[in-house]
Amino acid sequence: MKIDFLTLFPEMFEGVLGSSILKKAQEKNAVEFNVTNFREFSSNKHQTVDDYPYGGGAGMVLTPQPIFDAVGKLKETSKAAPRIILVCPQGERFNQRKAEELAGIDHLIFICGHYEGYDERIREHLVTDEISIGDFVLTGGELPSMVIADSVVRLLPGVLGNVDSPLQDSYSSGFLEHPHYTRPSDYNGMKVPDVLLSGNHQLIEEWRLKESLKRTWQRRPDLLEARELSEDQKKWLEQLKKEDE
Structure with a gap:
């Protein structure tokens, strides 16, 4: 499996992806993680990725261009159509059944946003799944994307030492x-x-x-x-x- 994270704060992933089961999963070649700062895809000379919302309102909104271009680049190396996951409070509630479903996909791309939200065109024309890990709001999508990835990767064949372990987990x-x-x-x-x-x-x-x-x-x-x-x-x-x- 290949898992890509699009984020403005790639340093947040270092400890989690480099520890415990997720680290072992990489060593066993069960999964490949890549973290990309989508600010690098901004066409703006100042590399801005957000702007004020049309119609007014509080906060800043992520613009579509950097995220569309970043996902387009990642899809070029994908052997099959990836699942593009937007982590947000409005999404489908994540559960073990969803983890089992995603564990059967070869390529996952997580879009981790910040600020007030995303331009709606990202939701409508780019993502395949919107997922929430609970009825609360976090600063950004980095933490929930790592939670989901951890839940999915431990289900991959050979990742856990005992093949029966995931079958006996709560909810499974x-x-x-x-x-x-x-x-x-x-x-x-x-x-x-x-x-x-x-x-x-x-x-x-x-x-x-x-x-x-x-x-x-x-x-x-x-x-x-x-x-x-x-x-x-x-x-x-x-x-x-x-x-x-």
Whole structure:
């Protein structure tokens, strides 16, 4: 996979892309990151990339020319049509399903804006996806673009050490993930559940499924509304509700 970031602040990406899983993913040749300052594509002699909005109003608006030209240049080296992602508060809410969808794309281009917003022609005629990571406003698109990239890259084949890890993540299964424990089994009187020490893998798997369902029901019941439950899961859920009465 190839991921390009168009930004006015390329230095913001150095620590994140050069650390942890994202660094390992590059070393394994699973992904190639490129960060481009789209100010370099400005045709203005002062390299300005923003201007006052028509009709008046607060703030400055990013002009279309530098971004259109920067994306055009990146597309020249793309083997297939890239997904061009605008990160903004008005976009589709990002979730695990979207991450899985984007993980199957060969080339992603993130447009990271600043200031008041973008010229609307960028939205209408250039981008393929508008994505928001939540109902709040940030200074720019750099942080959310890195959040999305991290979520996507960890799903690529060979990036994580255990191939089952992404399949067990919260949201991947439709439920929140079950609790985890490690050594020691007794820490200051706080003990690991006996079932996890039993060695009975069938009972352990059942416990994990029940705990996953319980945690989802307690913390994110909205996730259960759109999911079809098995008969066992329905029974467990009814039992949980009775215990809570």
